[in-house]
Structure formats: structure tokens, C-alpha cells
Amino acid sequence: MSFASMQARRLLLASAAACFSVSFAHAQATQSHLPPVTVDAPQQKRAAATRPPVGGARSTRASRARNPAAATQPVHTATAPGALTVPTVQQALRDIQQTPGGVAIVPAEAYRNSSVANTIKDVLDYVPGVFAQPKWGDDTRLSIRGSGLSRNFHLRGVQLYMDGIPINTADGYGDFQEIDPTAYKYVEVYKGANALRFGANALGGAINFVTPTGRDPFVNSASVDVGAFGYRRFQASVGSANGSWDGFFTASNQAADGFRDHSDGHATRASGNVGYQFSPDFETRFYLNANEVRQRIPGSVSRTSALTSPETAAVNNIAQDQQRNIDTVRIANKTTFRFDDTTVDIGVFGLDRHLMHPIFQWLDYKYVDYGGFGRITDDRLIGGYRNRLIAGINVINGRIDNQQFANIGGQKGALLSSSVDRSKNTSIYVEDSFYVLPSVAVIGGTQFLYATRDRWDRYLSDGDQSGATSFALWSPKGGLLWDIDPTWQAFANISRSAEVPSFGESSSGPNIPFIPFTSIRPQRATTYEIGTRGRRPDFTWELTGYRAEIRDELLCLYSAFGNCNVTNADRTVHQGIEAGVGAAIVRGLLAPGDKPDKIWLNLAYTLNDFRFDRDAIFGNNILPGAPRHFLRAEVLYKHPTGFYLGPNVEWVPRAYYVDSANTLMTEAYAIWGLKAGFDNGGPYSGYIEARNIANTAYIASSSIIDKATAASPLFEPGTGRAVYAGLRVRW
Known part of the structure; x- marks a missing residue:
């Protein structure tokens, strides 16, 4: 047995033992409904919207109580008169907990009213297994279970959705500049192949951002956030329902001077939807999303510069006035039909994106992406046994009209390259859950993907x-x-998972022909996963162990002029433990009674063990780009009136490598914060938050390369001491 296999077995056995040890210790507690999320959020005081849709109240349907004795009964949509096309948080929790793997839902109340929430990191901070670190502006390096470690720009290995509608480019890239954390009512995270319900099949899984509708409570709001380094944001939303119609619209404008030199930027984002209910079981909804982002890029610097002069920008970034500017308009439609035990979702979407991106060259890219999807969910009894079937098809096509010019001080110079890149992707998928016992489901599924990539030079x-x-x-x-x-x-x-190379997967160098993909193979992985999750009145947990054995992982194995070029490694292994806890460690300290005050702990810990597996060049070296240990924790005093106060910490106890040769590392760090505020689930909330109180110089994220030197410009400094405050009103 190989060393890697022995380590994997020990890892999974330890995870399983810990799972059942934690679970048996609390086996006698009782509470119905089991949301797999460790973040504790205030509950909204107002019940779900009571405006009845056309045809009166929804038709009554059987729903299964969340206990083993009733598990043979199908689960149907709740009878509350909300939107048929967009599940409520409670419905989404019930659906996602039928996944046999690592998943989470983060409701907006868990972060929106108690934090500045200006990047995706603020949304996903307490989801174990997710490593998200801002680079500059809204740009974030995000990895789930080691996905996309090779990408020094853009996101890969995680598929992004908005209301279940794909928002990645057709060739697989993703970005966070178009994500507005103020616009969503909850965010779903599906790790790895657990994203099959969307037809997603990437190593990292999928993230789905779900917007409110006019039938949600507190649909109208206004907020203002201000803080360090010239940060300011104004946000407002409005919505309503009237008979068969409902609508929702939200917009935000934010700007910041930036912690680092040459990192100022501003963004205006807007999202909206309009829904119409033809009957209680037939609804259609139209979506609009538009963004204008203007952002200067300070650039990666050497390790010494990042730790001794973190505000300093890279010299070339200033000389070339490097920026990332994006204009996008996305339109979509989703229609839902319900027939007794069966629900059908169908939809279409189209996107126009213009990227204006002066970096080492002046990139002028125009994207047109379009496609459609269909999904059927059937939940019924077969021979007295409950059976839940999900099947669907996704079509995602796109065209990139790209031109690259010389960058002359931030202005376009001579044309240096020009091509039209076309991507087509069709996937079909099916997943079936058959309950062999009232409380035990056997689940099987598959996905088939046919994809083409075509470049016209x-x-x-x-x-x-x-x-x-x-x-x-x-x-x-x-x-x-x-x-x-x-x-x-x-x-x-x-x-199993599979990822098709994008047009950015590699392009130059003596061993990597540029003709797209003639030498680049798809990345394939087999992942083994075991875990547990639960929710009790004062204790929630999630504990998962996994091992992914990967062939042809898309990694940086060659570099030229300091740039990483991606090609296939032979064999690699990603394995780890994801642990999340939410617990009331003290109750009734100052306010005893039926609703006592609490001291509440939120904790998310991730163990990453990512390695080459007997590679011809790098042996069993550690894969660069992610820390071995990552801990995020907070302790909050929470009073029943809604007041809260407490410290938090982000801790990377060991430095991690930034090159495949394992010659250069980051530096271990711990940064502390403190926040206080008021949020009782009612119309008013406010917060004040201090971050990195000790003003620690640290490396937040890094690019990777095959072999680094001490002068390699790979490092993104973390933000220094900062204080933010915000107020919000909703009705």
C-alpha cells in the first residue's frame, strides 16, 4: 500500500470516528428540520408574505415530517403562498439536506446585517472547505477542496449560478466582480459532485446565489455602509406582489480608494425579477442583471514587499495603469410547472459582457453567452418506498471576440492578437434517491458532458x-x-468529476502547443467522501472527510517571463477534513428565561492535504496555493433584544508553498477583529466592525508558479487595520 493510500485511509477513518463521536454525544436532543449550515442568524419577525396568488391559496399537498417514521412519504413544496420558481430558505434547507455529501446554505441574515459584506469572502467565511481570499477590489481567489489552484486570474473548478441559471463563461471561467452580496436572500454551496442536482460536475462543485422575489418578507430596504480606505456603499431594494404579479428590484453603488496604492475602484450593480403565476402550480419569472465595474489593479509583489510595505503596488501596474473594467447585461427566464408529485423547471438565458482589461497587454474581450436548461424533480412512492428522481439537461454556448493590443501607459497600442473563440457545452444528468428503509436512501446518478472548443485566429x-x-x-x-x-x-x-480545459489553459512554451487543447486533456477525479451534519437547539455541526484521486489535474508545470502556463499533471491527490460548529457555550448569563442571552461560538476549520502523486518532476511535493490549516472563528454575546458583541479570528498557523518545486512559502498569520451591533430580525439593524485590529502585515493570497525565487512577484498583501459601520432599514 502506498504512503498516500495509507494517509487517505487514516484520514477517512479519523473523520468517520470523529463524526460519530460528536453525533452520539448529542443523540438525545430533539428538534425538527435539519439545515446543514453552521452560521447562526437572527430570525425575521414577519411571517412569509400572505398575499395569495391567483386562484387563492396553494393547493394542499402532503409533506413529510422530518423523522424516520415518516421518511417513506414524498417531500413536496410547502403550502405557504410564496414564489413557485424561487424556494424559501426553509424549502431550500429541506431540499439540500437530501444530498449525501458536503453542502451548506448561508442565509443573508447571517452576514448581511452584521458585516460590511463587500466580497464573497464575507458571505462564505464560515463554510468549511471554502478558501476565499480577496486580492483587490471585488476580485477573490476562491478554492473549494483545492479546485482551481492553478488559476492566477479568474475562477475555475467551481460553477457559479444565479437563481439556478449559469453565470460562468461558456468555456468555464468565473469571476466575482458581478456578484453583489447585498442582493441575495441566501447562498447555496454544493461541494464537489454534490452539485449534480444542477448538472454541475467540477472538482470544487457549485455556488448558487438566490435573489428575493416580491413575495418575500422585508422585500423593501435601504442601507448605507462606510469605512476605512474611502469605502462607501449605498443600497436599496423594492418589491411587491399584487394578485398574480410580483416584482423585485435592487441596486447598489459602492466605491473605495483601496488599502494599496493603485487599487481604487467603483461599481454599480442592479438585479431584478418579475414573476407571474398563471395558477398555484404554474409560474414564470423574468430576470435582469446589469453591472458596471471600474477597478484599478495594484498587482502581485514579492514576499518581502508584501510583508514590509503592503500598501505598495507593483511598479508595472502603475506604469501601465493596469485595470479591470467590466460591463455586463444578463437576461433570463425560469418557468416552473408542478403536477402532483412532479416539478418541472425550464429556462433560457443570455449574457452580453465587455471586458476592458489593460494589463501586460490591453485586452478587449466581448463575450456573448447563451443557453437553456430543463430539470424534472419527481418525488413519489414506488411499491411503498419513497423515490426521488432528478434529471435534466443544460446547454451553455458562447462566443468570445478577443483582441489584444500593446498597453502604452494604460492606452491601446498596436494590435498583437485577435481571434474568435467558440464554446459549446451540452450536459445531461440524472440522480435517483431510493429509500430502502424509512430513514436510509441509496443514491445513484451520472452526468454526460459533450463539449467543443473552436478558435479562429x-x-x-x-x-x-x-x-x-x-x-x-x-x-x-x-x-x-x-x-x-x-x-x-x-x-x-x-x-467522478470532469473539467474541460478553458481557452486560458495554456498557451505557450516549447512543450505546450498553442493550438487549443491538442495537448491539454480534461481533468478527471474520483472522490470518496464521508461525513455527518446536524442541528440541535443550541448546537449545530458539520464534519466531512474526503479524498480525491485526480488524473491530468490542470496545474502550473511550466512558466515563462514569470507567468504560469497550465497543462496536465499526471496524478495528484486532494484530501482533507471540513469541520464546522455553531454552539451556545453559555446560556442565561444576564437574561435568563424562555429566551435567554447566549455566548455563541461559530467555527469553521479546514484541513487541506494536496499533493503530487509520484510525479516525474515534483515527486510527492505539496501542491502550492492553499494553506494546510485554515481556521475562522467568532465568539458573540447575543442578547434576546438583538444586541451582539464579540471578537473573531482568522488563523493560518503554517505557511504554504507558492511553487510546485516547494522552494518558496508565504508566512503564517493570525488576524483579530471585533464587531458589535443590533439585529433582532425586525426592520432596523446596525453594526460596527473592526478588522485586523493589530494591523498585522500578512499575505492574504498568492499566485503560483512552477519554481519561484525570492524575488518572484506572487503575493497579495492582506488589508491593514480597518473599521466599518453600517445601518439598514427594511419593511
Whole structure:
């Protein structure tokens, strides 16, 4: 048995033992409904909107109580008169907990009213297994289970959705500049192949941002946030329902001078939707999303510069006035039908994006992405046994009209390259959960992906670099889900994932022909996962162990002029432990009674063990780009009136490598914060938050390379001491 296999076995056994040790210690507690999220949030005081849709109240449907004795009954949509196309938080929690693997839902109340919430990190800070670190402005380096470690720009390995509608580019890239954390009522995180319900099949899984509708409570709001380094944001939303119609619209404008030199920027974002209910079981909804982002880029610097002069920008970034400017307009439609035990979702979408991006060259990219999707969910009894079937199809196509010019002090110079890149992706998927016992489901599924990539080179002075290729990939999955009691689940699964190279996967160098993908293979992984999750009145937990054995991982194995070029590694291993806890460690300290005050602990810990597996060049070296240990924790005093106060910490106890040769590392760090505020779930809330109180110089994130030197400009300094405050009113 190899060393890696022995380590994996020990890892999974330790995870399983810890899972059941934690769970048995609390087996006697009782509470119905089991949301797999560790973040504790205030509950909204107002009930769900009571405006009845056309046709009166929803038709009454059977719903299963969350206990093993009733588990043979199908689960149907709740009877509350909300939007059929957009589940409530409670409905989404109930649906997601039928996944035999690592998942989480983060309601907006968990972060929106108690934090500046200006990046995706603020949303996902307490989801174990997610490593999200801002670089500059809204740009964030995000990895789930080691996904996309090779990407020094853009996101890969995680598929992004907005209301279940894809928002990645057709060739697989994702970005966070178009994400507005103030615009959503909850965010769903599906780790790894647990995202199959969307037809997603990336190593990191999927993130779905869900916007409110006019039928939600507190749909009208206004807020203002201000703080360090010239930060200011104004946000407002409005919505209403009237008979068959409802609508919601939100907009925000934010700007900041930035902690670092040459990092100022501003953004205006708007989202809205309009829904119409033809009947209680037939609804259509139209979506609009638009963004204008203007952001200067301070750039990566050397390790010494990052730790001794973190405000300093890279010299070339200033000389070339490097920026990232984006204009986007996205329109979409989603329609939902319900027939007794069956729900059908269908939709179409289109996106126009213009990227104006002066960096080492002046990139002028125009994207047009479009597609459609269909999904059927059937939850019924078959021969007296409950069976839940999800099947669907996704079509995502796109065209990139790209031109690259010389960058002359931030202005366009001579044309240096020009091409039209086309991507087409069609995936079909199916997942079936059959309850062999009232509380035990056996789950099987698969996805088939057919994808093509086609480049037409319009700039031939350096040779014709046109080319095309196609991929046909199957990815099966199997798992078990056990409802041990109404508040406690255990799960296990084995799954395959596949990722098709994007147009950015690699391009130059003597060993990597530029003709797209003639030498770049898709990344394939087999992942083993086991874990548990639960929610009790004063204790929530999530504990998962996993091991992914990867072939042809898309990694940086070659570099030129300091830039990483991505190609396939042979074999690699990603394994780890994801642990989250939410617990009332003290109750009734100053306010005893039925609703006592509490001292509440939120904790998210991630263990990452990512390695080459007997690589011809790098042996069993550690994969660069992610810390081995990452801890995020807070302790809050929470009074029943809504007042809260407490410290928090982010801790990376060991430095991590930034190159595949394992020659250069970051530095370990711990940063402390403190926040206080008021939020009782009612119309008014406010907060004040201090971050990095000790003004620690630290490295927040890094790019990676094959072999680094002490002068390699790979490091993104973290933000210094900062104080933010905000007020919000909603009705």
C-alpha cells in the first residue's frame, strides 16, 4: 500500500470516528428540520408574505415530517403562498439536506446585517472547505477542496449560478466582480459532485446565489455602509406582489480608494425579477442583471514587499495603469410547472459582457453567452418506498471576440492578437434517491458532458493558431444518506468529476502547443467522501472527510517571463477534513428565561492535504496555493433584544508553498477583529466592525508558479487595520 493510500485511509477513518463521536454525544436532543449550515442568524419577525396568488391559496399537498417514521412519504413544496420558481430558505434547507455529501446554505441574515459584506469572502467565511481570499477590489481567489489552484486570474473548478441559471463563461471561467452580496436572500454551496442536482460536475462543485422575489418578507430596504480606505456603499431594494404579479428590484453603488496604492475602484450593480403565476402550480419569472465595474489593479509583489510595505503596488501596474473594467447585461427566464408529485423547471438565458482589461497587454474581450436548461424533480412512492428522481439537461454556448493590443501607459497600442473563440457545452444528468428503509436512501446518478472548443485566429503574422477539439465525458456517482434521527444525518458517496480545459489553459512554451487543447486533456477525479451534519437547539455541526484521486489535474508545470502556463499533471491527490460548529457555550448569563442571552461560538476549520502523486518532476511535493490549516472563528454575546458583541479570528498557523518545486512559502498569520451591533430580525439593524485590529502585515493570497525565487512577484498583501459601520432599514 502506498504512503498516500495509507494517509487517505487514516484520514477517512479519523473523520468517520470523529463524526460519530460528536453525533452520539448529542443523540438525545430533539428538534425538527435539519439545515446543514453552521452560521447562526437572527430570525425575521414577519411571517412569509400572505398575499395569495391567483386562484387563492396553494393547493394542499402532503409533506413529510422530518423523522424516520415518516421518511417513506414524498417531500413536496410547502403550502405557504410564496414564489413557485424561487424556494424559501426553509424549502431550500429541506431540499439540500437530501444530498449525501458536503453542502451548506448561508442565509443573508447571517452576514448581511452584521458585516460590511463587500466580497464573497464575507458571505462564505464560515463554510468549511471554502478558501476565499480577496486580492483587490471585488476580485477573490476562491478554492473549494483545492479546485482551481492553478488559476492566477479568474475562477475555475467551481460553477457559479444565479437563481439556478449559469453565470460562468461558456468555456468555464468565473469571476466575482458581478456578484453583489447585498442582493441575495441566501447562498447555496454544493461541494464537489454534490452539485449534480444542477448538472454541475467540477472538482470544487457549485455556488448558487438566490435573489428575493416580491413575495418575500422585508422585500423593501435601504442601507448605507462606510469605512476605512474611502469605502462607501449605498443600497436599496423594492418589491411587491399584487394578485398574480410580483416584482423585485435592487441596486447598489459602492466605491473605495483601496488599502494599496493603485487599487481604487467603483461599481454599480442592479438585479431584478418579475414573476407571474398563471395558477398555484404554474409560474414564470423574468430576470435582469446589469453591472458596471471600474477597478484599478495594484498587482502581485514579492514576499518581502508584501510583508514590509503592503500598501505598495507593483511598479508595472502603475506604469501601465493596469485595470479591470467590466460591463455586463444578463437576461433570463425560469418557468416552473408542478403536477402532483412532479416539478418541472425550464429556462433560457443570455449574457452580453465587455471586458476592458489593460494589463501586460490591453485586452478587449466581448463575450456573448447563451443557453437553456430543463430539470424534472419527481418525488413519489414506488411499491411503498419513497423515490426521488432528478434529471435534466443544460446547454451553455458562447462566443468570445478577443483582441489584444500593446498597453502604452494604460492606452491601446498596436494590435498583437485577435481571434474568435467558440464554446459549446451540452450536459445531461440524472440522480435517483431510493429509500430502502424509512430513514436510509441509496443514491445513484451520472452526468454526460459533450463539449467543443473552436478558435479562429484572425491575426496570422505569428502563424495560424486556429484549432478545434471536442470532449465526451461520463461521470457516475453513488452514495448513502441516513437520517439517524430528526436532527442528525450521516452520509457517504463515491463520485467522478470532469473539467474541460478553458481557452486560458495554456498557451505557450516549447512543450505546450498553442493550438487549443491538442495537448491539454480534461481533468478527471474520483472522490470518496464521508461525513455527518446536524442541528440541535443550541448546537449545530458539520464534519466531512474526503479524498480525491485526480488524473491530468490542470496545474502550473511550466512558466515563462514569470507567468504560469497550465497543462496536465499526471496524478495528484486532494484530501482533507471540513469541520464546522455553531454552539451556545453559555446560556442565561444576564437574561435568563424562555429566551435567554447566549455566548455563541461559530467555527469553521479546514484541513487541506494536496499533493503530487509520484510525479516525474515534483515527486510527492505539496501542491502550492492553499494553506494546510485554515481556521475562522467568532465568539458573540447575543442578547434576546438583538444586541451582539464579540471578537473573531482568522488563523493560518503554517505557511504554504507558492511553487510546485516547494522552494518558496508565504508566512503564517493570525488576524483579530471585533464587531458589535443590533439585529433582532425586525426592520432596523446596525453594526460596527473592526478588522485586523493589530494591523498585522500578512499575505492574504498568492499566485503560483512552477519554481519561484525570492524575488518572484506572487503575493497579495492582506488589508491593514480597518473599521466599518453600517445601518439598514427594511419593511
